[in-house]
Structure formats: structure tokens, C-alpha cells
Amino acid sequence: MSTPGGETTSVVIVGAGPAGLTLANLLQSEGVGCVLLEAESREFIEALPRAGFLEEWAVRALERRGLAGPGLLGAEAQGDCEFRLDGTRHVFRYGALSGQRHIVYPQQFLVTDLVRAFADEAGGDVRFGARDVAVHGIRTSRPSVSYTDPETGQQRTVSCDFVAGCDGARGSSRTAIPDGGIEVFRHNLGVGWLALLAEAPPSAERVVFGLHPQGFAAHMARGPQVTRYYLECPPGDSPDNWPHERVWSELRTRLGARDAEPLNEGDVIERRVLDMHNYVVEPMTYGRLHLAGDAAHLVAPVAAKGMNLALNDALLLADAFRAYYREGDESGLEGYSDACLRRVWQYQDFNRWVSEIVHGPSSGDPFRAGVAAARLRRMTRSEKAGRAVAGLYIGSDADH
Ligand SMILES: Cc1cc2nc3c(=O)[nH]c(=O)nc-3n(C[C@H](O)[C@H](O)[C@H](O)COP(=O)(O)OP(=O)(O)OC[C@H]3O[C@@H](n4cnc5c(N)ncnc54)[C@H](O)[C@@H]3O)c2cc1C
Incomplete structure (x- = not known):
């Protein structure tokens, strides 16, 4: 939809990694309007090798929501x-x-499946190559996200009800939060x-x-x-x-x-x-900005936890948005950060415990x-x- 000031939608999602794509697919299937902005090209994200081990509960959760394709469902399991x-x-x-x-499924395969489901099959609005992405007005009831269109070089703005910051460890959405709005707890291995x-x-x-x-x-x-x-x-x-x-x-x-x-x-x-290194952002919500995945917490890949946490956040955030848009129930969004952080800290703790096993013998x-x-x-x-x-x-x- 166009307005004189730009476009408008319900949720702008920044970043098309596992978190952003899962959320985008779930909002689209609920009929909640969303625009997905991704800095890189489709070819780039579909070829980027990173994680490879998905926990079985996460695969079953994707399956229940119709987001597990034949590749994932047929992938090798390891125990x-x-x-x-x-x-x-x-x-x-x-x-x-x-x-x-664990289900062994390279992250780029999951990303490819989720892009296809959102862009090609569900007709979702994803904009690749978006430059200079900046989030504005997250303390207001009408935040917006601006970016430079890679084809025209023009700045565009999408206003929305909420922004989902799913842009990974080096994204820009978190920088919209003023000093003192969140705390970042870090641990360097x-x-x-x-x-x-x-x-x-x-x-x-x-x-x-x-x-x-x-x-x-x-x-x-x-x-x-x-x-x-x-x-x-x-x-x-x-x-x-x-x-x-x-x-x-x-x-x-x-x-x-x-x-x-x-x-x-x-x-x-x-x-x-x-x-x-590891970090955790608390809280994961500031005003109308909700962070998900590596934008909110980084877990060094010792125990294969990061992608699983990103999926958990996306599932919880999608549920919270569904309750809000269907029933006007805000409790899911209000409790989103606490709900995610419970698993985040469990996984950080376990990661640190395993880290001592794998690094102790070489510590000198x-x-x-x-x-x-x-x-x-x-x-x-x-x-x-x-x-x-x-x-x-x-x-x-x-x-x-
Ligand atoms: C080598 C390696 C191995 C790993 N192995 C495992 C494993 O086995 N199991 C596991 O669970 N996890 C593993 N991880 C961690 C896992 O890859 C991450 O936790 C996961 O990618 C997080 O997903 P995400 O969607 O939060 O972020 P990302 O996958 O980082 O996606 C963020 C997206 O946002 C885009 N973006 C960034 N900035 C902007 C911007 N300003 N505007 C618009 N878009 C932007 C990026 O291009 C990217 O597409 C591994 C990580 C690495 C590096």
C-alpha cells in the first residue's frame, strides 16, 4: 500500500536469515502484512555456508507449521x-x-527453502540488496524503516506497527536503540x-x-x-x-x-x-522493535546452538504477532523477551560447559x-x- 510518505505494512522484518525468513513465512501464512528487507542478494544468502545441525524439536516445530520441505524431512539424523x-x-x-x-541440514539449504516458500510460493514481499537500512521511531506507535533501493538509488521508507530486527550479529536494527535502552552481556572465550x-x-x-x-x-x-x-x-x-x-x-x-x-x-x-565470543542482549524488545536470532544473542558454534535459538525466537515472535493481530492480545509481545531468554541462557550455559571440555586440554x-x-x-x-x-x-x- 502506498501513502504520500511512503509505504505501510504491519511488520517490517530486517534480515533474511533463518530467523527473519521463518518469521516472514509465518506472518504471511497468517495474513499479517510484512515486508522483508535483506542487505545481500538472493544468490548470496542461498550460498552462504554456516550452521548445519538442527535440533529435532526445531525441525518438528517447522514441520507442524508447514515449513519443513522434503529436503529437511529427508535429511540424515545423527545421535x-x-x-x-x-x-x-x-x-x-x-x-x-x-x-x-540432530538433523544434518546445511543452513543455506534451509534458507533456500524458506526464501522459495515466502517469495515464490506465498508471494511474499522480500527486497534483496537493500542498502543503508535504518530503523526509526521505535518508541512511537508508528515506527518506520528506511533503505536505499539498489536499482534506483532512491531512499524508500516503509512505516509499520512493529519492526523485527533479525539482521544478525552485525546488523543495524539494534543501533536504533538509544544508550541505556538495553544491556549487552558479553563473554569472550x-x-x-x-x-x-x-x-x-x-x-x-x-x-x-x-x-x-x-x-x-x-x-x-x-x-x-x-x-x-x-x-x-x-x-x-x-x-x-x-x-x-x-x-x-x-x-x-x-x-x-x-x-x-x-x-x-x-x-x-x-x-x-x-x-x-558470546553475548546476550537484555531485553530483546525495545519499544516497537523486537530482536530475534543473532541480533539478540550470539553463541559461539561450540555446541551448534545459534540457528536453533534463532528459530525458537522466530516461532515465539510469530505466535505473539498472531495473538496480537487476531485477538488484540498483547501479552505474547510483552512476554516475548522473557520467553526467549529462558532458552537463550540455558543454551549459553551449556555452550560454556562444553567449551571448557574442548578448550581445557589446549589451555596450557x-x-x-x-x-x-x-x-x-x-x-x-x-x-x-x-x-x-x-x-x-x-x-x-x-x-x-
Ligand atoms: C561457521 C559457523 C558455523 C555455525 N554452526 C552452527 C551449527 O552447527 N548449528 C547452529 O545452530 N548454529 C550454528 N552457527 C550459528 C548460526 O549460523 C547463526 O546463529 C544463525 O545464522 C543465526 O540466524 P539469524 O537469522 O539470527 O542471523 P543471520 O543468519 O546472520 O541472518 C541475518 C541476515 O540479515 C542480513 N543483514 C545484516 N545486516 C543487515 C542490514 N543492515 N539490513 C538488512 N539485512 C541485513 C544478513 O545479510 C543476513 O542475511 C554457526 C555459525 C557460523 C559462523
Whole structure:
């Protein structure tokens, strides 16, 4: 709809990642008007490899809402992971212990499915390549979002009832909140991870965590021909310090164990250094701006939590908007932040607990290495402890 001052809709969603796209699809199916603004092109977001492990409850939640396509529903499920320490293999069967598994589905596949569902099948309004996105008037009853149209170079403004800030860790929507409006609680793990994607079949049928004095390493399937690997490195390290030979030599050393299959090596097609840190924004709502996903909380990818949290926020926010637009019930929107933060802090806590296991042996501190080994022994040898850890690793509908 056009007005002299621009356009108007019910909700402007900033950012077409898992959070923004899930929310957009759910609002569209409810008949709630929304405009989705994305800074990048469709091709770019559909090819960006990041996460790959979805918790089973999240997949079932998408399925119940008609948002799980055949690719996701047919994807491989995994319920075991393996820790290697001092040449010994410790398998953790969290699927059997919890009754829930991870679904291995690369994030870019989920994003592709959700873009298709929203833009091509439901006729949703998504605007790619939106530049200079800025959120205004979030303390008023009529906020707006301005952006520069990539084709005409003209500034456009969409006014709305609410803004959903789903623009990730480096987005702009959070900057609309004045100083003192929110608090950001940060925790730095003090390490870097070199994130690698290799054009090579997985070398094990499960996730493998290598705990090694030279640094942590991990192996995770991303599909039959692509595998993600991580190597702990100094924070701020340059990917240029990690040529092909060094990468594979370190992976062989850190993931090595008695009777382990040799690694399937291949070309490294992505190499980037992540500074491993976490943050939580409180509250996740300011005025008419609701934050969701990485815009509101970052969880370093130690325990594969970030995308799952982004989906949880989007589901809760969609429910809250539905209640508001159908029944005028504002309680969901008022309680949105608290409802999300309960799972966010659970996941941050678990992530930190696992982080000590994977980084303790390389910390140079024998005390931390001892704690890591004790945690590993407890979770793999005590069924009771294993069940508790399994439940936290895989999450559940009840994590509120
Ligand atoms: C290497 C790596 C591995 C990971 N592995 C896992 C895993 O196994 N499991 C897991 O659960 N999580 C994992 N994560 C975390 C997961 O990828 C994120 O938590 C998830 O992408 C968050 O989704 P989101 O929708 O909140 O944000 P994003 O996916 O970051 O999406 C935000 C979108 O907003 C757009 N945007 C940014 N700024 C603007 C702007 N100003 N205007 C308009 N649009 C904007 C961006 O282009 C992007 O498309 C991993 C992350 C990384 C980096």
C-alpha cells in the first residue's frame, strides 16, 4: 500500500536469515502484512555456508507449521558424537540417551527453502540488496524503516506497527536503540577457531571433537561430499597462516586416535577465522522493535546452538504477532523477551560447559585440562550424567 510518505505494512522484518525468513513465512501464512528487507542478494544468502545441525524439536516445530520441505524431512539424523583425547575414542550416544537427534541440514539449504516458500510460493514481499537500512521511531506507535533501493538509488521508507530486527550479529536494527535502552552481556572465550569447509566426504559417521594440547579440532558432516572442520587458533589469526598442508597436518594430529579411520582429504573451499565470543542482549524488545536470532544473542558454534535459538525466537515472535493481530492480545509481545531468554541462557550455559571440555586440554593449564577430562569421563561413563548432558545438547520443546 502506498501513502504520500511512503509505504505501510504491519511488520517490517530486517534480515533474511533463518530467523527473519521463518518469521516472514509465518506472518504471511497468517495474513499479517510484512515486508522483508535483506542487505545481500538472493544468490548470496542461498550460498552462504554456516550452521548445519538442527535440533529435532526445531525441525518438528517447522514441520507442524508447514515449513519443513522434503529436503529437511529427508535429511540424515545423527545421535552420536565422539571425543578423542590422548589417542582414545569416547563415543557419546546422546540420541539414545535423550530420544532426540540432530538433523544434518546445511543452513543455506534451509534458507533456500524458506526464501522459495515466502517469495515464490506465498508471494511474499522480500527486497534483496537493500542498502543503508535504518530503523526509526521505535518508541512511537508508528515506527518506520528506511533503505536505499539498489536499482534506483532512491531512499524508500516503509512505516509499520512493529519492526523485527533479525539482521544478525552485525546488523543495524539494534543501533536504533538509544544508550541505556538495553544491556549487552558479553563473554569472550579467548580463542579463535579456523572454520573450514572441505570438498571431501565425511571421515566418520558422527561429529568428532579432537581434544589436543596443540588445540581443539572438530569434524562435522555437511553432506555426502562436503565436511566442515574446525581448528582452534589464536584469536584474530589470519586464514593465510593456514595453507592446505598445514590444515591437513594439524587435523590429522588433533583428530588422531587409535583405530580411527584416516581423514578423507580434499580441497578447502572456505577458510575463515571466528573469534569465539558470546553475548546476550537484555531485553530483546525495545519499544516497537523486537530482536530475534543473532541480533539478540550470539553463541559461539561450540555446541551448534545459534540457528536453533534463532528459530525458537522466530516461532515465539510469530505466535505473539498472531495473538496480537487476531485477538488484540498483547501479552505474547510483552512476554516475548522473557520467553526467549529462558532458552537463550540455558543454551549459553551449556555452550560454556562444553567449551571448557574442548578448550581445557589446549589451555596450557593442567587444572583446566583435568576438569575437561573429568567432565568427559562423567558424561560418557555415568548413564545418569550422560542423560542430563544429552538433554542439554539436543534441547527440547520444554527448554523454556
Ligand atoms: C561457521 C559457523 C558455523 C555455525 N554452526 C552452527 C551449527 O552447527 N548449528 C547452529 O545452530 N548454529 C550454528 N552457527 C550459528 C548460526 O549460523 C547463526 O546463529 C544463525 O545464522 C543465526 O540466524 P539469524 O537469522 O539470527 O542471523 P543471520 O543468519 O546472520 O541472518 C541475518 C541476515 O540479515 C542480513 N543483514 C545484516 N545486516 C543487515 C542490514 N543492515 N539490513 C538488512 N539485512 C541485513 C544478513 O545479510 C543476513 O542475511 C554457526 C555459525 C557460523 C559462523
